[in-house]
Amino acid sequence: MRTELLRRFLTDRWSVVALAFLLAMLLSSLLNGSLTGFEATATSSDTLIGPSPVHWLGSDELGRDSASRLMFGARSSLLVAAGSALAAALVGVPLGVLAGYFGRAVDAIAMRIIDVILAVPTVLVALVFIAALGPSTTNMIIAIASASAPQFARLARAGTLEIRERDFVLAERAMGAGHLTIMVRVVLPNILAPLIVQFVVTAAGAIVVAAGLSFLGLGIPPPEPTWGGMLQQAKAYMYQSPWYGIFPGVVLTLTVIALDRIGASLRRAMGSTQDLGRASASAPGRGAT
Amino acid sequence: MRAYVIRRLGQFIPVLLLATIIVWAMLFALPGSPAQVLAGEDATPEQIAAIEARYGLDQPVWLQYLTWLGHLFQGDWGTSLVNGHAVAQLIGDRLPATAQLAVLAMALTLVIAVPLGIAVGLHPRSWYGRLTNGFLATGLAAPTFWIGLLLILLLSVKLNWLPAASRFVPFWESPVGALRHTILPALAIALHASTVTARFVASSLSEVMHRDFIRTARAKGASEGTVLRRHALRNALVPTITVVGLQLGSLLGGAVVTEVVFAYPGLGRLLFTAIDGRDFSLIQGSVLVVIAIFIVLNLLVDVLYAFLDPRIRFD
Numbered sequence: 001m002r003t004e005l006l007r008r009f010l011t012d013r014w015s016v017v018a019l020a021f022l023l024a025m026l027l028s029s030l031l032n033g034s035l036t037g038f039e040a041t042a043t044s045s046d047t048l049i050g051p052s053p054v055h056w057l058g059s060d061e062l063g064r065d066s067a068s069r070l071m072f073g074a075r076s077s078l079l080v081a082a083g084s085a086l087a088a089a090l091v092g093v094p095l096g097v098l099a100g101y102f103g104r105a106v107d108a109i110a111m112r113i114i115d116v117i118l119a120v121p122t123v124l125v126a127l128v129f130i131a132a133l134g135p136s137t138t139n140m141i142i143a144i145a146s147a148s149a150p151q152f153a154r155l156a157r158a159g160t161l162e163i164r165e166r167d168f169v170l171a172e173r174a175m176g177a178g179h180l181t182i183m184v185r186v187v188l189p190n191i192l193a194p195l196i197v198q199f200v201v202t203a204a205g206a207i208v209v210a211a212g213l214s215f216l217g218l219g220i221p222p223p224e225p226t227w228g229g230m231l232q233q234a235k236a237y238m239y240q241s242p243w244y245g246i247f248p249g250v251v252l253t254l255t256v257i258a259l260d261r262i263g264a265s266l267r268r269a270m271g272s273t274q275d276l277g278r279a280s281a282s283a284p285g286r287g288a289t
Numbered sequence: 290m291r292a293y294v295i296r297r298l299g300q301f302i303p304v305l306l307l308a309t310i311i312v313w314a315m316l317f318a319l320p321g322s323p324a325q326v327l328a329g330e331d332a333t334p335e336q337i338a339a340i341e342a343r344y345g346l347d348q349p350v351w352l353q354y355l356t357w358l359g360h361l362f363q364g365d366w367g368t369s370l371v372n373g374h375a376v377a378q379l380i381g382d383r384l385p386a387t388a389q390l391a392v393l394a395m396a397l398t399l400v401i402a403v404p405l406g407i408a409v410g411l412h413p414r415s416w417y418g419r420l421t422n423g424f425l426a427t428g429l430a431a432p433t434f435w436i437g438l439l440l441i442l443l444l445s446v447k448l449n450w451l452p453a454a455s456r457f458v459p460f461w462e463s464p465v466g467a468l469r470h471t472i473l474p475a476l477a478i479a480l481h482a483s484t485v486t487a488r489f490v491a492s493s494l495s496e497v498m499h500r501d502f503i504r505t506a507r508a509k510g511a512s513e514g515t516v517l518r519r520h521a522l523r524n525a526l527v528p529t530i531t532v533v534g535l536q537l538g539s540l541l542g543g544a545v546v547t548e549v550v551f552a553y554p555g556l557g558r559l560l561f562t563a564i565d566g567r568d569f570s571l572i573q574g575s576v577l578v579v580i581a582i583f584i585v586l587n588l589l590v591d592v593l594y595a596f597l598d599p600r601i602r603f604d
Contacts, residue, residue: 112304112307130564211432215549217565231438252432253432256429260426
């Protein structure tokens with residue numbers, strides 16, 4: 001079954017391209033400067049130049065190589081993307097399964113809290129968290145994960161509600177399986193498909209929100225290069241060097257497109273026609289407007 | 290229907306209360322107090338204590354919360370910890386600017402989204418269908434603030450057509466000035482938001498086109514244009530209202546990042562300033578307003594939806 005999934009995923013050419021792009025990004029982020037010949041934080045006197053044979057994508061106000069900084073910036077972007085999606089899933093899924101499985105009071109309380117968080121735009125929840133915790137990579141992950149966990153909880157709850165009374169679950173119960181065993185070994189594997197898609201969707205959103213926070217100066221503090229931070233700097237030098245503000249956005253957008261494509265193709269491969277309905281509608285746009 | 294509206298309204302107050310509790314809990318769980326921020330980096334403990342006493346920050350958190358809530362019910366939203374202005378006044382001043390931006394942005398969103406949605410919905414495999422799909426994927430992935438930056442680069446820096454930083458010029462005072470100052474941020478939002486809306490239009494349109502009543506209309510000899518306008522679009526646009534309403538709701542709460550990019554004086558930038566300066570009373574007040582607006586819009590959307598589509602019944 002798993003190979004069948006993989007085969008169906010690989011038949012979509014564009015998602016293979018997307019995957020290759022992300023892997024290349026990951027690799028280049030690990031080779032600090034050895035591809036471009038410049039370290040990401042090394043300054044020079046060539047400030048704010050456009051694309052050139054030496055500095056492929058130009059340089060910034062301190063003469064640092066933009067290409068190197070973009071590659072290095074992929075590190076924190078991908079880390080925040082994976083980290084916040086993982087953390088959101090780890091918090092949201094158990095909550096949703098518990099709410100769906102036990103129903104009644106647990107369900108009512110959990111869903112009210114979730115509705116409130118969903119009523120607030122992601123970037124706002126993240127902003128409040130960052131204001132509270134201070135800017136750092138870990139806090140950024142905590143902030144975005146907190147804003148994204150409700151989506152996981154909602155999906156997990158819906159899935160659990162759907163299969164809770166099905167024969168194979170009842171059969172497990174009749175055979176004497178405990179609640180925990182049923183939830184982890186029976187319910188969870190059966191509701192996994194939409195959650196995996198949501199993981200990719202969250203990762204893509206996290207990249208945008210993280211860039212938005214960095215753009216506001218509330219992200220990962222400098223000198224560590226981030227895409228959002230580069231765009232924030234670029235805004236100040238728009239008149240001197242327009243290229244400065246273009247490339248980070250292009251790389252960011254391509255990364256998000258790649259993740260979107262993989263998400264869409266996974267959804268198709270798993271045959272999940274599950275309509276996210278209001279859940280996706282409650283996030284009008286990417287949440288970083 | 291009426292029972293449904295009443296029940297939804299009944300949920301309004303508890304949800305708002307819950308929201309305030311969550312925000313309070315978050316803000317007070319954090320290291321570093323607002324008094325510390327107000328007093329500055331190198332304040333003596335005595336100075337901090339004095340400030341805490343003055344703003345009631347030395348009270349237990351639950352007591353502070355209840356006091357705040359009590360004042361709120363009497364119409365007193367408190368004063369900004371940073372500049373001493375009344376919170377209600379500060380928010381009230383920004384609301385028109387945000388409303389103007391939100392309305393213009395939504396209008397542009399619809400203008401862009403509906404034709405694109407129709408193109409993809411009717412002919413997804415055609416060359417323009419594919420092209421539009423590519424645009425939609427790009428627009429969805431590109432963050433609004435970057436789109437905004439590109440628009441500034443092109444229309445302000447290169448062509449010098451529009452001001453790079455926006456002021457709030459009320460539409461009723463100077464329609465042209467208002468457009469000049471609001472169109473850039475509105476366009477930045479619309480280019481992103483329309484991709485979501487267009488996908489909704491496309492998917493509901495392509496679904497509707499396979500229904501029996503469309504075949505009936507065609508069989509009766511109606512032209513394709515009439516089928517599209519009179520039969521298909523009317524039905525396809527109903528679900529779109531949901532997403533447009535929710536988008537409007539979130540925009541009315543202030544487009545934080547976009548407003549900061551364009552230095553647009555709306556609710557979003559107010560909230561950003563408040564969060565940046567740890568202006569607790571202002572954060573409380575504005576978050577409350579943002580959530581209230583969103584919930585009200587949500588309710589309106591659901592009611593409108595039921596009104597437009599009588600098949601929908603809420604139990």
